[in-house]
Amino acid sequence: LAPTTPEELAREWAKAQDVVFAFIGSLAPAFGEAEELLQETAAQAFAQAERYDRSRPFLPWALGIARYVVLEHRRKLAKDRHVFDAEIVSQLASAFDELSDRADAAYRALSVCREKLSARSKEMIRLRYHDNLLPKDIGARIGISPGTVRVMMNRIRQELRVCIERRLRQEGLL
């Protein structure tokens, strides 16, 4: 086991945090809950630093801790019905691991792609992610049904994903 210093661990954590957060979000989508679980994951990662072998990739190790933290949290809250089974969780961890090398580029592309959205789409994104409103609240705010909001949000997310993918291809990252 190659020991790691707290500084090294902090650097690794800084690089991995976005992906770990997204992974947690795939298992616990509520923003506030996900942030709490990220905090707990970080605390456990630092507490278990001596178990991390720096000769091995950091992200899978951190994802393993996150997975444990989420499952334990859900178990305590008796929310286990809303947790994916072990096989899917494992597949998700692998998928996020694969996405990790272009997370930064995707974030940068997103800022450009957002600018290309229509004014109405930008407003929807703002209400959902800035004001943290759910579809029923967004619908009430702008006078359309929650179902329509869900359809529109889905289209906007799809549009952004296509745009991001196109830009990543242009940069040779796909």
Next chain:
Amino acid sequence: MSEFERLMGAWLDCESTDEDVGQLQDQLRGNPGRVREFAEQVMLHHLLRKARVLESPLPLAIEGASDRVTVGRVRNARVSGRWLSAAITGAVAAVLLLGIPLLFRQGLSGKGLSQSAADRGTSPTRPTAIASAARFTRTESAIWSTAARRWKGGDVLGGGDVVDLARGRVELVFDSAAVMTLVGPAALEVESATAASLRSGSATTRVENGAARRFRMSTPTTQVVDLGTEFGIAVSPSGETEVVVFDGAVELEGHDESPLGGGASGHRLAMGEGARIDHSGARVRIPMIWQDPAVPMWSTGESRPGTSLIAAVRDNLSNGSPPKFYAIVPGGFREDAKAYVDRDHEWNGLDGQGLPAELRGGDYIRTFNDDKFRDDIEIVVTLARRAIFYVLFYDGLPAPDWLSSEFVDTGLKVGMDDGDYLRSGGELVRRPLDVGAGKSIDCRYCVWKRTLRGASDVRLGPICNREERETLTDQAMYGIVVMPLEESASQ
């Protein structure tokens, strides 16, 4: 919308029923393609959330403050760093700059502080008699070091309190109105309302000119005294200190026990200048920094941010020249982007249509406007990969040979909002910066273009030669923007 898309949307919006979750599991199980699609969708969800957090103004974390102050115009409201800029503009700024001292005075009365702490539910172990020195106004994805106290927005810090941040970003407002952004990993000890000690990591501090007292930051190798400014300090793991000045000026002083010596035998750094101070007290120029376009974050690390098209920038200036730095801003070329490191000037579109689309969102370099006076300057920009390289050249100047021979004039134009400026003779002309495209445009720049089909060095010269300089009455340094070159265009 397919059923799978509906299920993903319901999951992300926390609207899934038990049945939905079961169906989503069924769709994911044994289907790697859908697992990947789901992961990408969640990642997008997270990035949108992250963008929201980074772009949002400061939360009103100061309980009860909004009804204590009168919202008014805040002096010097436009600062570099949009997060801070947004924070110091308007009502929130009024709360920060005017309301906090009021709150602290109430806190110091004892009753006010203890009541405040009780209301916040903060640790009862903290003695309420400790004089407040600063307050957390924001924590952003903060991860605290093991065994460190987990601070949160609204917490009050007194002298001796330590902020030990493993990851993320936090903001503190000192009682003296100094606003500090600390980026983890970092360790900071608050000494008083006007002093702090940075043990490791980096911090960016803004002190308004009107602040009654100077703010002092100590590091293992130096002390930095603000002279009405925004400045950044980073302490490396080995203890070396890096100081960069974004606005105003600072003075470097040694500790009594340090090789620089104590007292007032300081060395001044002005806007756009940076220095690294080692344990012997020696100062060397910091030639370039990476600067975040949205928040007051910067670094001098040798490794570039993963997505930057610009790998490095350097020039031929000797050690005897001012210790200026170039600021590389990945993805930062947009309306009101700061043009130079030594001026407040901003890039803007000439009219309401904004900046040319082919430049928007590009990586750009904040150059040093005072280089317009040099006829021997050579700037070398190293590109990380194929790209389109743009030079924004002042419209009133003839194109020098190095530009006209290797670049093509696109015919596009961009504008510059100069803001306040000094007339020859030293008279300060007040022309407040405006916000957005097509407003307060003072001069125009021609957009020149060159296509680079691989990683390479691009060499740029002075704006004119020595003979031409004699006849110039109006001049400005050029800007540099780099955009990705699409694969199809590079073939």
